[in-house]
Amino acid sequence: MAYEPPRIAVTTDIVLFTIREGVLQVLLLRRAIPPFINVWALPGGFVELHEALEDNARRKLHEETGLDNIYLEQLYTFGALGRDPRERVVSVAYVALTPADDLHPEAETRAGTVAWHRVDPLPALAFDHAEIIAMARQRLVAKLDYSTIAFQFLPPQFTLSDVQDIYEIIQGQPMDKRNFRKWVLALDDLEETGDYRTGHHRPAMLYRLKNPDLVRITK
Amino acid sequence: MAYEPPRIAVTTDIVLFTIREGVLQVLLLRRAIPPFINVWALPGGFVELHEALEDNARRKLHEETGLDNIYLEQLYTFGALGRDPRERVVSVAYVALTPADDLHPEAETRAGTVAWHRVDPLPALAFDHAEIIAMARQRLVAKLDYSTIAFQFLPPQFTLSDVQDIYEIIQGQPMDKRNFRKWVLALDDLEETGDYRTGHHRPAMLYRLKNPDLVRITK
DNA sequence: TCAAAAGTGTTCACTGTACACCCATGT
DNA sequence: ACATGGGTGTACAGTGAACACTTTTGA
Numbered sequence: 001m002a003y004e005p006p007r008i009a010v011t012t013d014i015v016l017f018t019i020r021e022g023v024l025q026v027l028l029l030r031r032a033i034p035p036f037i038n039v040w041a042l043p044g045g046f047v048e049l050h051e052a053l054e055d056n057a058r059r060k061l062h063e064e065t066g067l068d069n070i071y072l073e074q075l076y077t078f079g080a081l082g083r084d085p086r087e088r089v090v091s092v093a094y095v096a097l098t099p100a101d102d103l104h105p106e107a108e109t110r111a112g113t114v115a116w117h118r119v120d121p122l123p124a125l126a127f128d129h130a131e132i133i134a135m136a137r138q139r140l141v142a143k144l145d146y147s148t149i150a151f152q153f154l155p156p157q158f159t160l161s162d163v164q165d166i167y168e169i170i171q172g173q174p175m176d177k178r179n180f181r182k183w184v185l186a187l188d189d190l191e192e193t194g195d196y197r198t199g200h201h202r203p204a205m206l207y208r209l210k211n212p213d214l215v216r217i218t219k
Numbered sequence: 220m221a222y223e224p225p226r227i228a229v230t231t232d233i234v235l236f237t238i239r240e241g242v243l244q245v246l247l248l249r250r251a252i253p254p255f256i257n258v259w260a261l262p263g264g265f266v267e268l269h270e271a272l273e274d275n276a277r278r279k280l281h282e283e284t285g286l287d288n289i290y291l292e293q294l295y296t297f298g299a300l301g302r303d304p305r306e307r308v309v310s311v312a313y314v315a316l317t318p319a320d321d322l323h324p325e326a327e328t329r330a331g332t333v334a335w336h337r338v339d340p341l342p343a344l345a346f347d348h349a350e351i352i353a354m355a356r357q358r359l360v361a362k363l364d365y366s367t368i369a370f371q372f373l374p375p376q377f378t379l380s381d382v383q384d385i386y387e388i389i390q391g392q393p394m395d396k397r398n399f400r401k402w403v404l405a406l407d408d409l410e411e412t413g414d415y416r417t418g419h420h421r422p423a424m425l426y427r428l429k430n431p432d433l434v435r436i437t438k
Numbered sequence: 439t440c441a442a443a444a445g446t447g448t449t450c451a452c453t454g455t456a457c458a459c460c461c462a463t464g465t
Numbered sequence: 466a467c468a469t470g471g472g473t474g475t476a477c478a479g480t481g482a483a484c485a486c487t488t489t490t491g492a
Contacts, residue, residue, distance in 0.1 A: 005265035007226030010298075010309055046224035049307050053298035077296040077311050079229075079272035088268050090229055090309070092296050161471075178473070179455065201470045202462035380443075397446070398482065420443040421489035 009089045012057040013044040013129065015075065015136035016065070016096040018103070019153050019166055023118045026133055027103075028125075029064065030113040035085050036126035040117065042133070044091070057094045064114055071097045071152040071215065075136055083128045091127075095136045097152035144170055148189055148216045151209055159197055159204040160184065187218060228308045231276040232263040232348065234294065234355035235284070235315040237322070238372050238385055242337045245352055246322075247344075248283065249332040254304050255345035259336065261352070263310070276313045283333055290316045290371040290434065294355055302347045310346075314355045316371035363389055367408055367435045370428055378416055378423035379403065406437060 016027040028040040043064045047056045054072065062068055072094050079090040103116075117123060119137060122130060143149040144167065153166050164180050184190065191210050196203035235246040247259040262283045266275045273291065281287055291313050298309040322335075336342060338356060341349060362368040363386060372385050383399050403409065410429050415422035 003265075005228040005230075006268045008229045008266065008268065009224040010227045010229065011224075046222075047227065047298070047309075049225045049227065050300060052300055053296065053309070074295060076293060077272065079266070079311070081269060081271055090266075090272065090311075092298070092309075159471085176456070177471090178457085181472080182474095183454090198463080199470085200464055201468085202464095202472080204471055378444085395483070396444090397484085400445080401447095402481090417490080418443085419491055420441085421445080421491095423444055 009084075009087060010047040010053075011044055011089055011091045012047060012053060012060060013042040013078075013091050013093045013132055014057050014061050014072070014096050015042060015093065015133055016061065016067075016070075016098060017119075017136070017140060017153075018098050018100045018116065019169055020100045020116055021118075022165075022169060023120070024137075024170055025116040026119050026122075026136075027065065028115060028117050028123070030115070031126060032113075039126040040123045040129075041126035042093075042129045043114075047092075053092050054094070057092075057096075061096060065103055067098060067103060069213075071149070071213075075132070075139060078128060078132060080128065091132075093132045093136070095139055097140075097149065099153055099155045101155060141170060146217060146219050148187065148214070148218060151189065152215065154209065156212070157193055157195070157197075157206045157208055159206060161204060163190075163207075189214075189216065228303075228306060229266040229272075230263055230308055230310045231266060231272060231279060232261040232297075232310050232312045232351055233276050233280050233291075233315050234261060234312065234352055235280065235286075235289075235317060236338075236355070236359060236372075237317050237319045237335065238388055239319045239335055240337075241384075241388060242339070243356075243388055244335040245338050245341075245355075246284065247334060247336050247342070249334070250345060251332075258345045259342045259348075260345035261312075261348045262333075266311075272311050273313070276311075276315075280315060284322055286317060286322060288432075290368070290432075294351070294358060297347060297351060299347065310351075312351045312355070314358055316359075316368065318372055318374045320374060360389060365436060365438050367406065367433070367437060370408065371434065373428065375431070376412055376414070376416075376425045376427055378425060380423060382409075382426075408433075408435065 018025050027043060029043050031037055031039055031041050043060055044057065045060045047053060054074070057072060075093040075095045077090060077092045081088065083089065119133065122133065125133070140149070150166050150170065154162065160181050163184055164175060164177065167180070168174055189210055190207040193206045193208050195206045197206050237244050246262060248262050250256055250258055250260050262279055263276065264279045266272060270278070273293070276291060294312040294314045296309060296311045300307065302308065338352065341352065359368070369385050369389065373381065379400055382403055383394060383396065386399070387393055408429055409426045412425045412427050414425045416425050
């Protein structure tokens with residue numbers, strides 16, 4: 001007699017971060033359907049039988065934001081009993097990062113209203129999504145220290161001050177300008193474009209990433 | 220019309236490491252049933268509908284080894300198509316650590332023969348278990364550098380040389396004795412028992428962990 | 439007495455941190 | 466001319482790495 005394993009609904013949840021309005025923000029969806037109707041939730045959805053986990057995360061993100069080819073890494077798998085009131089659901093959570101300007105969601109999608117929210121404070125969230133975002137944030141902060149993950153927030157061209165802003169916003173504390181520049185240039189991941197950003201003050205050298213899609217462990 | 224999500228078989232796979240015979244070893248099971256009959260595989264099994272993921276991992280480990288209350292952390296979730304020939308299976312992998320002497324498996328369990336194997340080289344493995352072990356090893360090596368995870372390999376009492384042996388085995392390179400001792404004592408996680416291990420040579424001070432179950436991030 | 443593991447400090451190089459002023463532009 | 470952000474170098478402290486000999490025991 002063959003053993004029949006239980007089958008469980010599997011979802012992905014994507015914590016998509018960006019830097020906007022000088023703070024760290026996360027993409028949320030106001031749910032148009034029960035459960036948790038009208039409550040904010042992470043983008044994501046049920047994994048199809050013939051769909052890889054990360055493919056599902058990328059597909060859902062694309063459907064809900066139009067974004068494609070962005071940085072995405074698996075975070076953790078949440079499988080507590082009762083985390084979904086309907087039935088047992090195991091959710092594989094991902095962290096994604098994108099430059100601010102790549103998305104101005106005010107759209108009403110099939111799934112509901114999509115919008116950026118500051119992570120501090122967060123609105124009330126569906127399921128265990130507050131916990132998921134908290135862990136994603138921890139991961140992001142930790143990775144600043146030993147990887148080049150923060151560069152995934154950068155647009156194609158940027159100034160060194162833009163880079164420093166990102167670090168200061170995520171870590172919540174100011175950094176010394178000279179030390180920061182010395183350090184970031186020593187990573188050898190940036191190169192000058194030769195152009196300058198002209199604004200109201202002294203023009204700033206524009207840089208680009210040597211390998212825009214590469215996230216490197218730095219120690 | 221309500222959407223019916225697909226249901227997927229979910230398993231856990233546990234990579235249980237120990238230090239034995241001067242090398243890093245992993246617990247494997249020789250499968251008694253198809254698929255991959257007679258091939259070595261990781262312990263683990265299907266998650267029940269009313270069972271939390273980590274509970275399943277601990278239960279399976281207990282059933283197959285008798286071990287209880289050991290260090291266990293989630294590693295990664297593997298969900299590639301075709302990783303199980305029978306049907307779509309998503310597997311949540313865990314890393315577990317135990318002192319060598321806590322387990323002498325030569326037992327025939329219901330699921331098959333259980334045995335320790337060196338990780339270098341590994342035998343042929345079922346499913347994508349070679350990949351899982353490789354990632355687990357990477358995680359272990361990485362965590363040596365910024366956490367006290369290695370102490371989970373230690374028996375209740377141990378000498379400083381025992382501790383150094385563990386680090387040298389996992390990292391595959393010798394360390395300076397004076398520097399190692401200075402460093403490990405500065406962590407302030409060890410305390411002298413007052414007893415000595417007497418053997419063939421000069422007796423060595425025995426230490427114990429101040430918090431045996433605590434794995435701390437050290438930087 | 440010999441073999442083998444236990445135990446113990448100092449020096450040096452490097453890395454990370456603190457710190458202040460001039461420059462280029464727009465208004 | 467002034468307000469604003471852009472850009473630059475040096476000095477010091479703390480951390481990590483190299484390095485050799487004495488002690489204690491059992492055989």
